[in-house]
Amino acid sequence: MTLFISDLHLCAQRPAILQLFIEFLNRQAGQCDALYILGDLFEAWLGDDDDGPDNARVISALRALHDSGTAIYFMHGNRDFLIAEKFAALSGCRLLPDPSVIDLNGTPTLLMHGDTLCTDDVGYQRFRRLARNRFSQRLFLNLPLALRRRIARRLRAQSMSRTLAKSPAIMDVNARSVAAVMRQHRVTRLIHGHTHRPAVHDFELDGRAAQRIVLGDWYAQGSVLRCDARGLHLTTLPLSG
Numbered sequence: 223m224t225l226f227i228s229d230l231h232l233c234a235q236r237p238a239i240l241q242l243f244i245e246f247l248n249r250q251a252g253q254c255d256a257l258y259i260l261g262d263l264f265e266a267w268l269g270d271d272d273d274g275p276d277n278a279r280v281i282s283a284l285r286a287l288h289d290s291g292t293a294i295y296f297m298h299g300n301r302d303f304l305i306a307e308k309f310a311a312l313s314g315c316r317l318l319p320d321p322s323v324i325d326l327n328g329t330p331t332l333l334m335h336g337d338t339l340c341t342d343d344v345g346y347q348r349f350r351r352l353a354r355n356r357f358s359q360r361l362f363l364n365l366p367l368a369l370r371r372r373i374a375r376r377l378r379a380q381s382m383s384r385t386l387a388k389s390p391a392i393m394d395v396n397a398r399s400v401a402a403v404m405r406q407h408r409v410t411r412l413i414h415g416h417t418h419r420p421a422v423h424d425f426e427l428d429g430r431a432a433q434r435i436v437l438g439d440w441y442a443q444g445s446v447l448r449c450d451a452r453g454l455h456l457t458t459l460p461l462s463g
Contacts, residue, residue: 228415261299288314
C-alpha cells in the first residue's frame with residue numbers, strides 16, 4: 223500500500239493535530255510500502271537549524287518509520303520550501319522534485335504540491351517566484367533564527383489578511399493549467415494538495431479518461447489517500463475526543 227498526505231501545517235498552536243500525525247506514523251504508516259508527503263508538512267519551516275521541540279518530535283517519528291522499512295518521500299510546499307538536506311538526512315525522507323511522475327500500481331501518476339496550478343492568483347505566483355529565488359533564500363537563512371521567526375509571523379499575518387480578501391475561485395486550480403501540465407508529463411492521473419479541497423475529479427483530457435485527486439488538509443481531522451491493488455481511496459482520521 224502507498225499513502226499520500228499533504229497540508230498538515232504542523233505547529234505548536236495545534237498540538238492535537240501534531241499528536242494525530244505522530245500516532246498515524248506509529249500505528250498506520252508502518253503497514254505501508256511508501257509514504258508521500260506532498261508539501262506543507264509544517265506551518266512554517268525557517269531553515270534546517272530550526273531546532274524547536276515539536277520539529278524534533280516530527281523528525282524522530284519520521285526516522286522511526288524510515289528505519290522500520292517504509293520509504294518516505296517529501297515534496298516542498300509553499301510553507302516548508304526551505305527544508306533541505308539536513309532535514310532529509312535526519313528524518314530519512316527523500317526529497318522529491320515538484321512535479322514528479324511515479325509509477326503507481328502500473329499507472330504513471332503526476333505528483334505536485336499544487337500551488338503552481340493556481341495561476342489565477344497572480345499575486346501569489348509573483349510572491350512564489352521571489353520566495354523560491356535562491357539568492358533571497360540565502361539572505362533569509364543567514365539571518366538569526368529569532369529574527370526569521372518574527373519575519374515569518376508577520377508574513378503569515380499578511381498572508382491571512384490577503385486570503386480573506388480573495389474569492390475562493392481565484393485560490394483554486396486553473397483547469398487549463400491542470401490540462402497543460404498533464405499533457406506535458408503525458409499522464410492521465412494527477413495527485414496534489416494545497417487547495418484544501420479533498421475530492422476525486424474525473425474528466426476527459428484529449429479524448430481520454432483522466433483523474434485529478436486532491437488531498438485534504440489536517441485542520442479539523444487527518445486526511446489520507448490510500449492506494450493499493452483495489453484502487454485509490456480518500457479517507458479521514460478523526461481527532462481523539
